[in-house]
Amino acid sequence: MKEDTLVIHEIYASIQGESTFAGLPCTFVRTTGCNLRCTWCDTTQAFYGGTRMARADVLARALATGTDLVELTGGEPLLQPGVFPLMRELCDQGRTVLVETSGEADVARVDPRVHKIMDLKAPGSGESHRNRWSNLEFITERDEIKFVLASRTDYEWMRDIVRSRDLSSRTPKLLASTVFGKLSPRDLVTWVLEDALRVRVQLQMHKYIWAPETQGV
Ligand SMILES: C[S@@+](CC[C@H](N)C(=O)[O-])C[C@H]1O[C@@H](n2cnc3c(N)ncnc32)[C@H](O)[C@@H]1O
Ligand SMILES: Nc1nc2[nH]cc(C(=O)O)c2c(=O)[nH]1
Ligand code: SF4
Ligand SMILES: [Mg+2]
Numbered sequence: 001m002k003e004d005t006l007v008i009h010e011i012y013a014s015i016q017g018e019s020t021f022a023g024l025p026c027t028f029v030r031t032t033g034c035n036l037r038c039t040w041c042d043t044t045q046a047f048y049g050g051t052r053m054a055r056a057d058v059l060a061r062a063l064a065t066g067t068d069l070v071e072l073t074g075g076e077p078l079l080q081p082g083v084f085p086l087m088r089e090l091c092d093q094g095r096t097v098l099v100e101t102s103g104e105a106d107v108a109r110v111d112p113r114v115h116k117i118m119d120l121k122a123p124g125s126g127e128s129h130r131n132r133w134s135n136l137e138f139i140t141e142r143d144e145i146k147f148v149l150a151s152r153t154d155y156e157w158m159r160d161i162v163r164s165r166d167l168s169s170r171t172p173k174l175l176a177s178t179v180f181g182k183l184s185p186r187d188l189v190t191w192v193l194e195d196a197l198r199v200r201v202q203l204q205m206h207k208y209i210w211a212p213e214t215q216g217v
Helices: 055-064 083-092 133-138 152-164 185-195
Strands: 005-015 025-031 051-054 069-073 096-101 115-119 144-149 174-178 200-202
Touching (some): 025 055, 055 083
Parallel strands (some): 144 174, 174 200
Antiparallel strands (some): 005 025
8 A cells, every 4th residue: 555655764853943843852754755846955865765664663663752743844745645644643642743844735635633834935945836825725723834035035925925815814823934044034034023024933943053964953
């Protein structure tokens, strides 16, 4: 059965560095493969390779660390059909489950107990045309919508989307992040305040704890 195995890049425990869960101990299950190529992607090593594992073994490894939080990320986790039952099983085991997803993959099959953290790709990513806007129908208060911004142009794009699509009516968790080393967080904060935009500015905490290029943290 195609849902019985998954191709996995890595499984490890760390501190959640992003989202409203930042700072909490979290186990990361990073799947291999992505159908997008964001210009600034910091995880290109997860595009290829990986190890095919039985879903039951992935579940056991993810539970073994003992963290309450488990995040599915990648690569793009929703490309592999086995991820859907895996997330369900993690919820059944009492874990708080997060999935970090690109905004291109269809989120309809994600268990409603899972916290979706959905990126909407801004123009600077080169993948903005891939945003699946119908995914917004599946976003509830539990979920988070995230923008990773490379420039002022990206910021204005986000601001216009937040307003024109009334995103805060779907969830109060609207995250505005910078492409690490590309856009100054101070500039982003200035613009958010100038516009009194209701977004949560967030930085990737793990890139301050460890050297920014460190993998597996
Ligand atoms: C590597 S992606 C994997 C999950 C999924 N493919 C996605 O894009 O959401 C995980 C998160 O890291 C963010 N990210 C990747 N490269 C980044 C960078 N250079 N600076 C800031 N965030 C980055 C992505 O936007 C995404 O929110
Ligand atoms: N510490 C840490 N937190 C994270 N939150 C989301 C991550 C991701 O790569 O999706 C990530 C990551 O790579 N490391
Ligand atoms: S969708 Fe995610 S994993 Fe894929 S290239 Fe973009 S940031 Fe990287
Ligand atoms: Mg990462």
